[in-house]
Amino acid sequence: MSVIFPKWMNSLPPVVAIAAIGGLATVVGGFWYYVTPKFWRVGYMPTQPGGGFNHQIHAGKLGIDCRYCHSKIEISSEANIPPVHVCYGCHAEPKLKQLESPVHKEKTEFVRAAYAKDEPIAWNRVHKLPDYVRNFPHNIHLAAGVSCYSCHGQIMGMPVVFHAEPLSMSWCLDCHRAVRDNDHPERFLVPKDMITKLIAVEGRLASPQDHAAEADQLLKNIKLTPPENCGACHY
Ligand code: HEC
Ligand code: HEC
Ligand code: HEC
Ligand code: HEC
Ligand code: HEC
Structure with missing residues (x-):
């Protein structure tokens, strides 16, 4: 059990020790919340x-x-x-040949809209x-x-x-x-x-x-x- 209550804990003031145990409870809670089923995030x-x-x-x-x-x-x-101005560097106006088609203009409109409003893309x-x-x-x-x-x-x-x-x-x-x-x-x-x-x-x-x-x-x-x-x- 030395892993859960290591020796250094003995020298801690009780308040800190309680906080540490609270932290451990969070970790244990985290275990059940995050790890069942084990690899649920793969594919997310x-x-x-x-x-x-x-x-x-x-x-x-x-x-x-x-x-x-x-x-x-x-x-x-x-x-x-990257912030939106990095995207805007290429997507400001379709200065790149590949971007001239109406489809590309439409697909990248949200970049120019975000830049114009000075808002990050969420x-x-x-x-x-x-x-x-x-x-x-x-x-x-x-x-x-x-x-x-x-x-x-x-x-x-x-x-x-x-x-x-x-x-x-x-x-x-x-x-x-x-x-x-x-x-x-x-x-x-x-x-x-x-x-x-x-x-x-x-x-x-x-x-x-x-x-x-x-x-x-x-x-x-x-x-x-x-x-x-x-x-x-x-x-
Ligand atoms: C190299 C980094 C690393 C080290 C060293 C490490 N952990 Fe972890 N630990 C993690 C990561 C990352 C997670 C999150 C796993 C997840 O999200 O599934 C985690 C999760 C945990 C969990 C939640 C359950 C689990 O297994 O996923 C516990 C409990 C835990 N660690 C305890 C410990 C203890 C005790 C030690 C020392 C013996 C330790 N960890 C050392 C990286 C580390
Ligand atoms: C594919 C290999 C690899 C994976 C996967 C990996 N690490 Fe590491 N990690 C390393 C190597 C190599 C070092 C040593 C780097 C050095 O000191 O030159 C290292 C060092 C570290 C360090 C020490 C940093 C320091 O200040 O010296 C931490 C913390 C760390 N890893 C956390 C994690 C966590 C958390 C995870 C999982 C989410 C993880 N690593 C996954 C290879 C890996
Ligand atoms: C050793 C494993 C490891 C390597 C190597 C690694 N990443 Fe990550 N990356 C992670 C982990 C773990 C996270 C989640 C970090 C967290 O939640 O604090 C992450 C998060 C990120 C994020 C999201 C950050 C955010 O705040 O939204 C980006 C972007 C990213 N990595 C890009 C890269 C790129 C680009 C490279 C190579 C140049 C790279 N990573 C190499 C493990 C790694
Ligand atoms: C032209 C800009 C650009 C380049 C180049 C780029 N990324 Fe990204 N990357 C982004 C943006 C924007 C996001 C956020 C949107 C998303 O997650 O798809 C992102 C997201 C990510 C994430 C996921 C972050 C998260 O939320 O966890 C990873 C991992 C990542 N990039 C890795 C890479 C790696 C590896 C390379 C190089 C092979 C790379 N990126 C090249 C712009 C870029
Ligand atoms: C170095 C220039 C450059 C940067 C930086 C850049 N793009 Fe692009 N982007 C292009 C080019 C060129 C194309 C067209 C590529 C093709 O279809 O062959 C493109 C295509 C796109 C498309 C259309 C994709 C599709 O499905 O057809 C979107 C959306 C897009 N970019 C968004 C972004 C966003 C968001 C960023 C910033 C994170 C960004 N771009 C940064 C050059 C760039």
């Missing part, structure tokens, strides 16, 4: 406002790098959603960890050579983003342990210059045995041992 695909945003067209066909829009992802824990969030999980650090994972593909699936093939991976605790820990133990980390890590090249990454991770010899090289990007202690991911 909320509809998006207006004409939506098509990653297959923009990131796949047009080849726009993820970081053009999710621009803070390498310097911040949070992956920002995108529906797809991936969301429960509140009892600490701020998830995107920047640290990317610097370590973990591709978006490992956690979000083949976004370049998604007309509408859906939840491709469970993002459950055991799923986080499977990767952390493999990297810590040098247990075929080539199943999870890619060279850093590849992290947003999702088609190439998919091919590479489909046959990790071809890259086993690169394991030591890949591990050189790791700065700290991926954590397993509760406090690293929970409040």
Whole structure:
């Protein structure tokens, strides 16, 4: 039971201890709420406002790098959603040849409408960890050579983003342990210059045995041992 009531709790003032137990109750409540059935979020695909945003067209066909829009992802824990002026840069008036057709004009009208009103587009969030999980650090994972593909699936093939991976605790820990133990980390890590090249990454991770010899090289990007202690991911 040392996991539930660790020794450090003995030295806490009672009020803090009660708060900690309250926190634990929330975690236990969260367990029943979020985990039954276990992977309910895989496949979750909320509809998006207006004409939506098509990653297959923009990131796949047009080849726009993820970081053009999710621009803070390498310097911040949070992956920002681009503000409407980023869309407007291309969709202001159909200056791009592909956008001249009436169909495209109509489909992208909501972008110009939002820009004119100076209002953000109300995108529906797809991936969301429960509140009892600490701020998830995107920047640290990317610097370590973990591709978006490992956690979000083949976004370049998604007309509408859906939840491709469970993002459950055991799923986080499977990767952390493999990297810590040098247990075929080539199943999870890619060279850093590849992290947003999702088609190439998919091919590479489909046959990790071809890259086993690169394991030591890949591990050189790791700065700290991926954590397993509760406090690293929970409040
Ligand atoms: C031209 C801008 C643009 C580019 C390029 C782009 N995205 Fe996005 N992304 C968005 C917008 C806008 C949303 C919010 C709407 C949605 O969820 O579809 C979004 C949403 C997402 C989400 C879901 C967020 C959530 O709510 O959980 C993921 C994951 C994502 N993008 C990953 C990627 C990856 C990976 C790439 C590169 C392969 C990429 N994006 C390229 C604009 C972009
Ligand atoms: C770098 C330029 C560029 C940026 C930035 C960009 N788009 Fe586009 N978008 C295009 C082009 C080009 C097309 C037409 C592609 C085609 O059909 O081949 C397009 C097509 C679309 C369409 C029509 C899709 C369909 O189903 O046919 C929508 C809707 C759209 N964009 C919304 C957005 C939104 C929302 C953003 C901002 C998050 C955005 N775009 C950012 C260039 C851009
Ligand atoms: C190690 C796993 C992992 C990797 C790698 C990863 N993500 Fe995420 N991503 C997550 C998790 C977990 C969340 C939900 C975070 C939360 O709820 O705090 C998320 C959320 C997002 C969101 C939604 C953020 C919001 O506030 O609405 C976007 C956009 C996103 N990721 C884009 C990307 C892109 C682009 C890449 C690659 C450049 C990437 N992610 C790489 C795990 C990952
Ligand atoms: C595909 C592999 C992979 C997955 C999946 C993954 N991680 Fe990690 N994580 C890593 C690696 C590698 C590191 C070590 C990075 C370093 O220190 O260089 C790390 C480090 C961390 C850190 C420590 C950051 C720091 O400040 O040192 C936290 C916190 C973390 N991960 C949380 C999570 C959570 C929460 C999830 C699940 C939602 C998750 N990770 C899923 C590979 C992964
Ligand atoms: C690498 C990050 C990470 C570490 C380390 C971690 N957790 Fe979690 N934990 C998570 C994530 C992410 C979830 C949310 C899972 C979900 O939404 O399904 C979670 C969920 C939970 C839950 C809810 C039930 C469940 O299993 O999903 C409990 C209870 C929990 N963690 C306790 C712990 C304890 C106790 C420790 C230390 C032994 C710990 N966690 C260490 C990331 C982590």
